[in-house]
Amino acid sequence: MNTEQHPSPPQFLAERRWLLPSALAAEFEPDPDRPGRPRRTARDWVVDFGFFLLAVLLGLLSADTLVQEDIPGGLVALDQLLGALACGAVWLRRRWPFGLAVAMVPVCFVSNTAGGAGIVALFTLAVHRPFRYVAWAAGASLAATPLFFWLRPDPEIPYGWAVFSVVLLTGAMVGWGMFVRSKRQLMVSLRDRARRAETEARLRAEQAQRLAREAIAREMHDVLAHRLTLLSVHAGALEFRPDAPRDEVQRAAGVIRESAHEALQDLREIIGVLRAGESDDSGRPQPTLAALEALVAECREAGMKVTLDLRVTDQAAVPASVGRTAYRITQEGLTNARKHAPGTEVTVTVTGAPGEGLTVAVRNGAPEGEVPPVPGSGQGLIGLRERATLTGGRLDHGPAGDGGFAVRAWLPWG
Incomplete structure (x- = not known):
């Protein structure tokens, strides 16, 4: 058959x-257009x-x-x-x-x-x-x-x-x-x-939201890292020196309390921005180049040795984005110096003029003795480089010749 x-x-x-x-x-x-009946x-x-x-x-x-x-x-x-x-x-x-x-x-x-x-x-x-x-x-x-x-x-x-x-x-x-x-x-x-x-509008909105959240995350890192580092350093000092003088303990406790208060206030403002769905409107004005002296004074009160060399022609003419980026670079540099080289002298140099750009340099010497480990992921310097690139500038960092560390950035102005 x-x-x-x-x-x-x-x-x-x-x-x-x-x-x-x-x-x-x-x-x-x-028929691909009519796969079934x-x-x-x-x-x-x-x-x-x-x-x-x-x-x-x-x-x-x-x-x-x-x-x-x-x-x-x-x-x-x-x-x-x-x-x-x-x-x-x-x-x-x-x-x-x-x-x-x-x-x-x-x-x-x-x-x-x-x-x-x-x-x-x-x-x-x-x-x-x-x-x-x-x-x-x-x-x-x-x-x-x-x-x-x-x-x-x-x-x-x-x-x-x-x-x-x-x-x-x-x-x-x-x-x-x-x-x-x-x-x-x-x-x-x-x-x-x-x-x-x-679909494209939804993707653009999602991308804009993602970029805004990334910017807020960088802002959160820059703002809170400075405050929390103060807490960590002074709490560590109290832990390693329980027999410190009463005045020094009170001063450290005051710095810890003030830093915790400021950190909570900054955290509330950032959470408020996230809930409101905005990225630029926080509870208070954003820091600019004019706030550098207040930042250095705060670090000096916390026990750091900071020298500020501010030689900028017409500070009021510095663009807000450039001034804010310069402030964040200085803040992150001081935070890293406090964490990884406590007790060393830090030099902050800010120079520039319209048409020449703004140069920001933060340099600290080599630490003396063994430095207690401080948790950190190194994302701060990566965020600073992104900030400088977004403003059209550049940022370099690395060890200095005397064993210290230096951060140098150039930002466009005019």
Whole structure:
């Protein structure tokens, strides 16, 4: 017994598409736009029923011409049977628009009452498929039209006018269908464009929010690291020197209390910014270049040896972003010096003029003796470099020749 399975006709034709025209071969392949059989909506049912009635009405009108022709009764019955089947096949026009239009070409050639179904099938093909499919079906139909009227002439309309009317009707159906198709494609394109615009707007908003949160995170690091370092240094001093003089213990305790209070206040302001969804509006003005002296004075009160060399022409003319960046660089440099080189002298130099830029340098000497470990991830210097780059400047840092450490930045001004 031969158990070999033979492929089905559509599969056989699809595997040998080189035997067929490209449009017909493509029809036997799955349609990527219609992966499954979609359910008809209420509007689809109304439209399909309307086209079915149109096909039946045109078929009934064409049936009147059969009475005037000298055709045997059996052929008239066959003509009407094919017309009825063609009208019923109109319900399949959404599923197989190209197959139905191709099948209507020979059916309409032998059945006069199937003409309405053929027109509906051709219109459906123009709506649901590209023009190359319509060209195959409409071309075959127009090629058979002269032969049809030569074999079955209309008793009331001359041969030329009959052929011309069919050609005109076919062209009108094709044009109308292509217009509907282009309108649908335009609406789909506009919807896709609107969807892409909404997606891009949402992505831009998310990116802006992410950048704002990153800026707030850097601000949180710069603000809190300075305060918490003071807490760590003075708490460590009290731990290692429990027998320190009473005045020194009181001073350290006062610095710890003040630093904790300032850290909590800064943290409240940053959390308030996060809750408000803003990045620039905090509870108090942002620090600028004019606040450097207050920063140095605070460090001196905490026991640091800081020398400030501020030689800037017209400090009031320094841009706010540049001044704020210079302040944060100085603050981070002093914080790192306090953590990794306690007791050493720190020199802060800020020079510049309009057109020349602003130069900020923070340098500390080598620490004496063993420095107790202070937790830190090194992200502060990375954040400073990002700040300087965002303002159009640059920042370098590294060990100095005498064993100390130096941070140097240049920021554009004017």
